[in-house]
Amino acid sequence: xxxxxxxxxxxxxxxxxxxxxxxxxxxxxxxxxxxxxxxxxxxxxxxxxxxxxxxxxxxxxxxxxxxxxxxxxxxxxxxxxxxxxxxxxxxxxxxxxxxxxxxxxxxxxxxxxxxxxxxxxxxxxxxxxxxxxxxxxxxxxxxxxxxxxxxxxxxxxxxxxxxxxxxxxxxxxxxxxxxxxxxxxxxxxxxxxxxxxxxxxxxxxxxxxxxxxxxxxxxxxxxxxxxxxxxxxxxxxxxxxxxxxxxxxxxxxxxxxxxxxxxxxxxxxxxxxxxxxxxxxxxxxxxxxxxxxxxxxxxxxxxxxxxxxxxxxxxxxxxxxxxxxxxxxxxxxxxxxxxxxxxxxxxxxxxxxxxxxxxxxxxxxxxxxxxxxxxxxxxxxxxxxxxxxxxxxxxxxxxxxxxxxxxxxxxxxxxxxxxxxxxxxxxxxxxxx
Numbered sequence: 001x002x003x004x005x006x007x008x009x010x011x012x013x014x015x016x017x018x019x020x021x022x023x024x025x026x027x028x029x030x031x032x033x034x035x036x037x038x039x040x041x042x043x044x045x046x047x048x049x050x051x052x053x054x055x056x057x058x059x060x061x062x063x064x065x066x067x068x069x070x071x072x073x074x075x076x077x078x079x080x081x082x083x084x085x086x087x088x089x090x091x092x093x094x095x096x097x098x099x100x101x102x103x104x105x106x107x108x109x110x111x112x113x114x115x116x117x118x119x120x121x122x123x124x125x126x127x128x129x130x131x132x133x134x135x136x137x138x139x140x141x142x143x144x145x146x147x148x149x150x151x152x153x154x155x156x157x158x159x160x161x162x163x164x165x166x167x168x169x170x171x172x173x174x175x176x177x178x179x180x181x182x183x184x185x186x187x188x189x190x191x192x193x194x195x196x197x198x199x200x201x202x203x204x205x206x207x208x209x210x211x212x213x214x215x216x217x218x219x220x221x222x223x224x225x226x227x228x229x230x231x232x233x234x235x236x237x238x239x240x241x242x243x244x245x246x247x248x249x250x251x252x253x254x255x256x257x258x259x260x261x262x263x264x265x266x267x268x269x270x271x272x273x274x275x276x277x278x279x280x281x282x283x284x285x286x287x288x289x290x291x292x293x294x295x296x297x298x299x300x301x302x303x304x305x306x307x308x309x310x311x312x313x314x315x316x317x318x319x320x321x322x323x324x325x326x327x328x329x330x331x332x333x334x335x336x337x338x339x340x341x342x343x344x345x346x347x348x349x350x351x352x353x354x355x356x357x358x359x360x361x362x363x364x365x366x367x368x369x370x371x372x373x374x375x376x377x378x379x380x381x382x383x384x385x386x387x388x389x390x391x392x393x394x395x396x397x398x399x400x401x402x403x404x405x406x407x408x409x410x411x412x413x414x415x416x417x418x419x420x421x422x423x424x425x426x427x428x429x430x431x432x433x
Contacts, residue, residue: 053101057121058130064109068260069340070133076344077102079329091352094359115140122148127363135159135207142170151367153347159206163387171370171384173343175392177207178214185219187399187411195252199228201242202257212257236262239269246275253279260285271298271427278423286402289336299402301424306400308339309409316378325378346379
């Protein structure tokens, strides 16, 4: 990710380099001049070299509570930038070639800090934006970008609140939270033996709460025995109360809509208390290799929502396929790949498709092409609802399960990479290996 602009790059005071375990050195910094849409860049003398730059700004949580997934989003953005610039010599728009310049601040998982940083980008003249991770961060930053009339592609904010404000410029690679677990409910419906009792546990944040509420409504519509609903703090420090309720109620299924750190805490306290659940579903966490490594053999059998698998037969006009994207990523980044890595890269792919379709870098024209985008990509078919969230049919989640230490897709059958295991092994069985 070499620098191509004539002006030297200066890091803002207190800001950090952005890569998460990238294999090459690169300074992530802001130019001393304002960040315009297209800035002069040094060519290498060869014909058709990129001579201008498209700046795409944003913030991501590289530190703080959301950093584990924030680093995955960050690396997806940067992997796509690197690929377009180094493998394809940038992108051609209206007869000119441009390098892509992704400029990301560390928002430290703090919505107020993220809002300040996004405003700084706007003050510097940035015209295109990438979102952070976490609906609590995307909610205020999306409002700022919307007011400015600039487009934002993001893969970290799926709370329904984002898509019920009438925004026209905010686009997400995921369906809104209330629509994300439809396949999971369909899976519970066909489980054998059929569950007699389902418990929901939701963290009290915008995304997790809406995710659970949408699934509960759909589950009741399908006639599932949803007997208990537990609300947890946004940041869980002790899951003893939940563990005690599980011990008492003995549900066949526990579906916890929680972010990775909360999910890890719940799993660890269930393990230490030796409280078993035949089907333990943690919406975010088991997808990540770091999560599975933290639990070791205890992660076996855990369920989760899965949006992407590199083995999926997705084709991409630039990378070639999902598998080729994964191969490219591993060549250049040390950090394990995750679905947020792929969806982050797909945000850049979506921008490039929209810019080429608009044949322009006018933000309003690019926004209009994003709104009508319908293309195959490394992440699947990119298509948005009129409100800007991902189409629930084409960008919805599958059901994942940890089997032999690997994150597999077990439902729906058309997407299956392995057969599901239900009921899952008990903690004592996992302890014995």
